[in-house]
Amino acid sequence: TPEGRISLRFEGGSSHPRTAFAQTATGFLILKALHEQILRFEAKGMVKRMxxxxxxxxxxxxxxxxxxxxxxxxxxxxxxxxxxxxxxxxxxxxxxxxxxxxxxxxxxxxxxxxxxxxxxxxxxxxxxxFHPTAVPLKGAKMLLLSESIRGEGGRVWTWRDGKKWYFLEEWFPEYGNLAPRDMTSRAIFKVIHQMSIHLEGQEAVYLDITHLPRKKIEISLGDILQKYHHLTGQDPYQNPMKVRPAMxxxxxxxxxxxxxxxxxxxxxxxxxxxxxxxxxxxxxxxxxxxxxxxxxxxxxxxxxxxxGQEIKNNLASMEIHPILEEEKKILEELKNREGRENPYLILKELQENMMNKVGLVREKEGLIKAVEKIQELEERLYHLRICDPSDFCNETLLFARGLKDMIRLAHIIAKGALMREESRGGHFRSDFPHRRDGKFLKTTVAKWTEEGPAFWYEEVDTRWIEPAPRKHQEPLAS
Ligand SMILES: Cc1cc2nc3c(=O)[nH]c(=O)nc-3n(C[C@H](O)[C@H](O)[C@H](O)COP(=O)(O)OP(=O)(O)OC[C@H]3O[C@@H](n4cnc5c(N)ncnc54)[C@H](O)[C@@H]3O)c2cc1C
Missing domain, CATH: 3.50.50.60 (FAD/NAD(P)-binding domain)
Structure with a gap:
């Protein structure tokens, strides 16, 4: 603040302002400070950047x-x-x-x-x-409209019976527009997918700041609103913004x-x-x-x-050469595969599978199909074709090299979701809509084996905070 104190604001699920911020450039300023420190230590010869x-x-x-x-x-x-x-x-x-x-x-x-x-x-x-308020951009990642917009007074609504319906304020009177993210995202999911309320045919709801004093909002949210204006062509000070949840x-x-x-x-x-x-x-x-x-x-x-270690690593004793050769062989073999599968389309299928079946709302049949699909995608990797043969800056090759790793992590996520037969935080099962502490107040742990992921559960340490039931009404439970 101008007085030299730390500015604090509301974020979702908080009942008092607890998040330090620097207008809408907090992340940027943290990166800047870290970068300055790296340069400082680099100049002293204590850090080497690779x-x-x-x-x-x-x-x-x-x-x-x-x-x-x-x-x-x-x-x-x-x-x-x-x-x-x-x-x-x-x-x-x-x-x-x-x-x-x-x-x-x-x-x-x-x-x-x-x-x-x-x-x-x-x-x-x-x-x-899933963050409740993101804006789809063509062919790219989603633009996040930070929770701070609601922290500064932004309201979420949609049309119902010809009137503005502030459904978050109705469903979560205690938090209003700043209910916890998972609840807010599922509330928007309910409006869009279960109640089929769309905006001009789009799966979205409004995030509205048009009622707020422009001068004040420009100071606290100017950067992000300008970015929204620039990317969508819509003036957020005049028109409510169309948003929907995104991972x-x-x-x-x-x-x-x-x-x-x-x-x-x-x-x-x-x-x-x-x-x-x-x-x-x-x-x-x-x-x-x-x-x-x-x-x-x-x-x-x-x-x-x-x-505490006395190991002295050196190239000769470590026999690094065979490992380097093995890695080179993996890339060469990948480059020379003569299949018909496009790696980017495989990723697209993986993403659709994860969004539709391991997304905001999950259930057993969908999760079983998701795991099967993931296994199918991994098998299809044997039939990849890398169209770029170059030995310099070969983005496609590097992308294809990482695809198997993404698929295997997706396997761990989907299988873990299938095994957790309850709903808790970011994991919502429509077939098990309640928390089941007796069975699942546990950490899921996975390791990779030749047969795929293997799982077990670890106890959660509840010595300092006793788990309590959530007070809010789950939007998808009724
Ligand atoms: C739009 C947005 C807004 C957010 N806002 C907030 C917020 O307001 N407050 C908050 O607390 N959190 C926020 N988050 C979350 C938070 O920003 C991230 O969780 C956090 O930045 C992650 O930092 P990290 O250092 O762990 O990873 P990252 O910042 O993602 O850095 C990972 C680095 O690892 C590198 N890397 C990855 N793979 C490899 C590899 N194979 N080899 C070498 N390098 C590799 C990447 O290139 C990258 O440089 C936000 C996230 C997003 C996306």
């Missing part, structure tokens, strides 16, 4: 401890080993597995999947957060302990790629909290781990 390298797989020493990674340079296509005693996975979420997502196209889950296929455990994959965040991720250590000795994880802070749901603002806190913890744990 840009455009894509992680392909971990390597291990003779005792199964992490000993480095194999990575490929996305421009030169050079494959190289980077030896080290430890690594922090900070590779983000998996939105691209779901087509209709607010995530960056780089949020593929590929890196996490590769770690899982080399022994890391993956937890709670079925808990996927936004993965609460699931790599299994870690309180030191951010994964199940592979020497491998740590922080940020959206790990599972531990949000349970089945996530409050707005808490991802960045988890990134900052988890990142710091992971760094400290890594130092502790490295100092």
């Amino acid at each position: 840009e455009y390298w894509e992680f392909l797989r971990p390597i291990f020493d003779g005792q199964g401890r992490f000993a480095g990674i194999i990575a490929i340079h996305r421009h030169t296509m050079e494959i190289q080993a980077f030896l080290g005693k430890s690594v922090v996975m900070a590779t983000g979420g998996l939105g691209r597995i779901y087509g209709t997502s607010t995530n960056s196209l780089l949020s593929t889950g590929i890196a996490a999947s590769r770690m899982v296929q080399h022994g890391a455990y993956f937890c709670n994959g079925e808990f996927i957060q 936004h965040y993965s609460m699931g991720g790599l299994w870690v302990d309180e030191k951010q250590a994964t199940s592979i000795p020497g491998v740590f994880a922080a940020g959206e790629v790990e599972f531990q802070y949000h349970g089945a749901n996530r409050l707005g603002g808490n991802s960045l909290m988890a990134c900052l806190f988890g990142g710091k913890e992971a760094g400290l744990s890594l130092v502790e781990w490295v100092e």
Whole structure:
């Protein structure tokens, strides 16, 4: 604030303002501050940046401890080993597995999947957060209209019997337009899909700020509203914005302990790629909290781990050469496949499958079909054709190399959703619409085996917070 205090605002599910912000540029400013720190440490020779390298797989020493990674340079296509005693996975979420997502196209889950296929455990994959207010953009990711718009007074409505119907305010009197994200998304789902109320034939509801004083809103939300105006051609100060839910965040991720250590000795994880802070749901603002806190913890744990190790990795004793050759062979073989399958169309089918059957609302038959479809898609990968033979910047080849990893992570998500016969946070089963703490107050843990994913459950630590029933009426329960 101008007085030097921290500005706080409401986000969904909060009963008082608790989220620090800097107008609508909070993420940008965090990145800027982090980037400045990297430059500072780089100038001192303490940090070395390796840009455009894509992680392909971990390597291990003779005792199964992490000993480095194999990575490929996305421009030169050079494959190289980077030896080290430890690594922090900070590779983000998996939105691209779901087509209709607010995530960056780089949020593929590929890196996490590769770690899982080399022994890391993956937890709670079925808990996927849908953000209620996103705007479809042609041929690209969805534009997120942040919860802060409702935090500043934006209202959600649709037409009913010729009148504006503020259904969130009617269904969630305690929270109004700022009910928790999962509830709000399902309320919009109910209006659009069960009550079949559309806007000019579009599956959407209105997010409206036209009643708010423009000068005030321009200061707090100007950036995002300008972006909306620019991308859609609609002036949000004059016309309500058309929005609908989109996949936004993965609460699931790599299994870690309180030191951010994964199940592979020497491998740590922080940020959206790990599972531990949000349970089945996530409050707005808490991802960045988890990134900052988890990142710091992971760094400290890594130092502790490295100092306690006496392994000395060197190329000769590690026999890296065969692993590098194997990785090169995988790419060559992929490039020379002479099938008829287009990798981009396979991803499209995967995304539709995940959206329609493992999306906001799930049920047994759909989930069984989703798992079958995923298995079919993996088999079809044997018949890929990569039309780009180039040895430089071959995006298609890299994309195809990662497709299997996305499909396998999707398998873990869908199977976990099938097994969890209850509804909790970001996982809603229309055939089991209630929470079943007796059976499922548990963390789902998966590991990858030759037969596919294998699952078990871990107890949730409820020592500090007793689970309580939710107070709000579930929109899809009636
Ligand atoms: C539109 C939008 C708005 C959001 N707003 C908020 C908010 O207001 N508050 C909040 O708390 N959260 C918010 N979130 C969520 C939050 O931004 C993310 O969860 C968080 O940024 C994830 O950070 P991360 O560092 O874990 O991963 P990312 O920031 O996604 O970084 C992952 C990095 O890993 C790289 N990578 C991936 N795979 C590989 C590989 N194989 N090899 C090498 N590198 C790889 C990627 O290129 C990327 O640079 C928002 C998310 C979105 C999409």
